[in-house]
Amino acid sequence: MNLFTAINNALFIALETDPSSIVFGQDVAFGGVFRCTQNLQEEFGPDRVFNTPLNESSIAGLAIGYASMSGGTAIGEMQFADYMFPAFDQIVNEMSKFRYRSGNQWNCGGVTLRSPCGAVGHGGHYHSQSPEAFLTHCPGIVVVMPRGPKAAKGLLLSSIRSKDPVIFLEPKALYRAAVEDVPVEDYEVELGKAEVMREGSDVTVLGWGGHLRVLEQACDLSKENDGISCELIDLQTLTPWDIECVTNSVNKTGKLIVSHEAPVTSGFGAEVVATVQAECFYSLESPIQRVCGLDTPFPLVFEKYYIPDKLKNYEAIKTVVESANNNN
Amino acid sequence: MSSTSHAFDISGSYELHNFETGPPETTEVTKEELVNIFETMYTMRRMEITCDNEYKARNIRGFCHLYDGQEAVACGIQAALAPEDSWVTSYRCHVLALMRGGSVSEVIGELFGKAGGVTKGKGGSMHMYNKEHNFFGGHGIVGAQVPVGTGLAFANKYKAKPGEPMNVAIACYGDGAANQGQIWESANMANLWDLPMIYCIENNHYGMGTSIDRHSSISDYYKMGNAIPGLRIDGMNVLSVIEGMKFAKEYVGAGNGPIYVEMMTYRYHGHSMSDPGTTYRNRDEIEFTRSNRDPVEHVKSCLQEADFMSAEEIKETEKRIRKEVQKEVMKAKEWATPEYKEVATDIYAKSLTPYDGTYPPFVRMPDFAKSFTFDV
Numbered sequence: 001m002n003l004f005t006a007i008n009n010a011l012f013i014a015l016e017t018d019p020s021s022i023v024f025g026q027d028v029a030f031g032g033v034f035r036c037t038q039n040l041q042e043e044f045g046p047d048r049v050f051n052t053p054l055n056e057s058s059i060a061g062l063a064i065g066y067a068s069m070s071g072g073t074a075i076g077e078m079q080f081a082d083y084m085f086p087a088f089d090q091i092v093n094e095m096s097k098f099r100y101r102s103g104n105q106w107n108c109g110g111v112t113l114r115s116p117c118g119a120v121g122h123g124g125h126y127h128s129q130s131p132e133a134f135l136t137h138c139p140g141i142v143v144v145m146p147r148g149p150k151a152a153k154g155l156l157l158s159s160i161r162s163k164d165p166v167i168f169l170e171p172k173a174l175y176r177a178a179v180e181d182v183p184v185e186d187y188e189v190e191l192g193k194a195e196v197m198r199e200g201s202d203v204t205v206l207g208w209g210g211h212l213r214v215l216e217q218a219c220d221l222s223k224e225n226d227g228i229s230c231e232l233i234d235l236q237t238l239t240p241w242d243i244e245c246v247t248n249s250v251n252k253t254g255k256l257i258v259s260h261e262a263p264v265t266s267g268f269g270a271e272v273v274a275t276v277q278a279e280c281f282y283s284l285e286s287p288i289q290r291v292c293g294l295d296t297p298f299p300l301v302f303e304k305y306y307i308p309d310k311l312k313n314y315e316a317i318k319t320v321v322e323s324a325n326n327n328n
Numbered sequence: 329m330s331s332t333s334h335a336f337d338i339s340g341s342y343e344l345h346n347f348e349t350g351p352p353e354t355t356e357v358t359k360e361e362l363v364n365i366f367e368t369m370y371t372m373r374r375m376e377i378t379c380d381n382e383y384k385a386r387n388i389r390g391f392c393h394l395y396d397g398q399e400a401v402a403c404g405i406q407a408a409l410a411p412e413d414s415w416v417t418s419y420r421c422h423v424l425a426l427m428r429g430g431s432v433s434e435v436i437g438e439l440f441g442k443a444g445g446v447t448k449g450k451g452g453s454m455h456m457y458n459k460e461h462n463f464f465g466g467h468g469i470v471g472a473q474v475p476v477g478t479g480l481a482f483a484n485k486y487k488a489k490p491g492e493p494m495n496v497a498i499a500c501y502g503d504g505a506a507n508q509g510q511i512w513e514s515a516n517m518a519n520l521w522d523l524p525m526i527y528c529i530e531n532n533h534y535g536m537g538t539s540i541d542r543h544s545s546i547s548d549y550y551k552m553g554n555a556i557p558g559l560r561i562d563g564m565n566v567l568s569v570i571e572g573m574k575f576a577k578e579y580v581g582a583g584n585g586p587i588y589v590e591m592m593t594y595r596y597h598g599h600s601m602s603d604p605g606t607t608y609r610n611r612d613e614i615e616f617t618r619s620n621r622d623p624v625e626h627v628k629s630c631l632q633e634a635d636f637m638s639a640e641e642i643k644e645t646e647k648r649i650r651k652e653v654q655k656e657v658m659k660a661k662e663w664a665t666p667e668y669k670e671v672a673t674d675i676y677a678k679s680l681t682p683y684d685g686t687y688p689p690f691v692r693m694p695d696f697a698k699s700f701t702f703d704v
Binding site for chain 2: 022047052053055057058060061062063064065067068069070072074090093096099100101102103104105106107109139140142146162164228240303
């Protein structure tokens with residue numbers, strides 16, 4: 001399966017196993033822009049899988065109202081993560097706080113909002129952004145970003161069944177590109193848990209989402225050219241994030257690279273760095289490096305300069321290791 | 329029994345948009361119903377006036393939006409709808425919390441920030457809910473409750489049994505919120521999918537401190553739904569509100585799609601406690617409304633017109649309610665404040681970190697000695 005078929009498969013299972021679940025968004029009845037919802041309406045009918053008008057704010061509001069009343073499962077789609085901003089009031093002021101504000105009388109834990117994010121090579125300003133840091137700043141919601149089809153299916157099913165509202169960001173560049181063996185059965189991947197993709201001893205490299213493909217290449221390059229052993233970690237869930245997994249790794253390697261596509265300033269990397277320096281201060285052997293997007297609007301023609309690509313990451317890995325060696 | 333009920337003329341209370349016929353022009357009310365309405369509305373009035381006093385005495389802090397003047401609207405809606413119908417409203421929510429299962433002490437206790445308040449003292453003025461009574465709360469962001477209400481209507485339609493009338497959803501918002509963009513979005517959805525949704529604009533003529541002719545290019549709010557039919561109701565006459573809302577509920581519950589309802593009402597207080605309410609309107613206007621259109625006075629005159637209560641009996645009842653409200657306030661004052669740990673509960677269903685049930689696990693209080701870590 002590739003990423004879009006894995007997502008489609010997870011949605012199919014969710015609709016099949018939970019009669020209260022509904023899937024809606026712009027053009028989802030026809031499969032959506034990326035075909036993630038194809039054939040779902042044919043299978044489950046227009047009452048459960050349907051198109052909405054082009055109203056992100058009301059897609060979120062509809063999901064919140066539906067989930068809060070009946071404890072139902074609302075799976076909404078924001079056609080692009082860049083379009084989430086018109087719905088920001090509903091997400092930040094309604095969705096994330098419904099449980100807290102009502103003294104736990106109500107919650108909208110049945111809400112999952114799926115949305116494609118990230119660079120795709122030619123997306124330009126409004127089809128390329130990674131808005132995760134805006135969302136992680138908001139207590140009350142869970143933010144998830146899978147790196148590939150297998151993790152995506154399990155994480156999406158966990159998200160849909162989670163008792164908290166989840167924003168599920170799908171790296172759109174991988175919808176067709178990433179192909180993995182994905183189990184056909186119903187399975188979940190636990191939220192809030194990172195995954196060590198590769199064990200290593202010299203430096204911890206941390207990322208999430210589609211960007212891990214870049215980081216894998218950077219780790220390969222470091223191994224081949226410099227014999228550096230990288231421990232590569234996929235965070236998977238951004239809030240609440242797996243502090244234990246990351247700090248254990250940094251305590252072992254003494255070095256950390258955090259890399260994400262979103263702009264560096266106030267990116268989620270900053271949160272990771274702040275926590276790691278507090279928890280691992282006496283294990284650190286060199287300054288932590290952030291390798292991130294530039295602090296610019298997402299550029300069209302300059303995308304390849306903007307992106308924290310494999311070479312930028314390779315350089316950073318080399319720098320932290322050399323810096324540690326020079327100090328020893 | 330004819331001796332205990334009375335027919336009231338409510339003709340001229342309505343204006344229609346895209347309707348051929350509207351609500352009836354007379355209504356039959358029993359003594360018991362009308363006395364109950366009076367007691368409810370007078371309790372609302374006393375509660376809000378008490379809030380005003382307590383705010384000025386600095387026992388209530390933060391934001392506080394009062395409902396006095398608009399009592400007939402909430403009371404009439406409650407009488408017309410069924411308890412199963414879902415109700416969501418703006419920040420001006422005290423009296424709705426009262427009618428949907430709350431007591432005066434619970435509402436005022438919430439304003440005092442007491443653990444016995446309707447939402448454990450965690451929200452205060454704008455945030456009151458009642459799950460058991462299908463009251464989906466006050467919402468602090470202008471207009472934001474309306475898409476949520478549309479979702480409630482969707483859930484009601486989704487859960488409805490085929491062939492039976494649906495439970496309806498109502499979202500109340502003010503004339504100031506009526507031009508919020510997200511309302512158009514969700515009204516379009518409701519009409520597209522024939523949701524049992526009542527968009528209820530409480531037109532008190534001022535969006536905060538700006539009068540309707542200065543903040544809206546259209547002042548016929550009941551026509552605002554365009555293709556969606558509308559009904560304008562005299563919101564100072566509780567009997568008109570009841571009949572109008574019965575009409576609205578029946579219409580949307582039968583699967584005809586949504587309706588816009590405009591309640592012509594008036595708030596005596598300013599928008600919030602920081603607004604004296606006299607800089608953008610003159611005292612004569614407020615006094616004129618008080619002496620000619622007051623919703624509570626109207627009910628009192630109806631009681632006398634039907635010989636349900638004498639002037640003396642009304643006075644006695646008012647005295648009793650004043651005492652009751654005061655007693656409830658004293659009760660709320662004695663409640664404890666919420667425990668510190670409440671600051672970090674109810675954010676997530678269950679923490680996804682190793683700490684169970686709470687997030688974040690460590691809370692730093694201003695006095696470090698009082699900081700605490702949740703038990704694992």
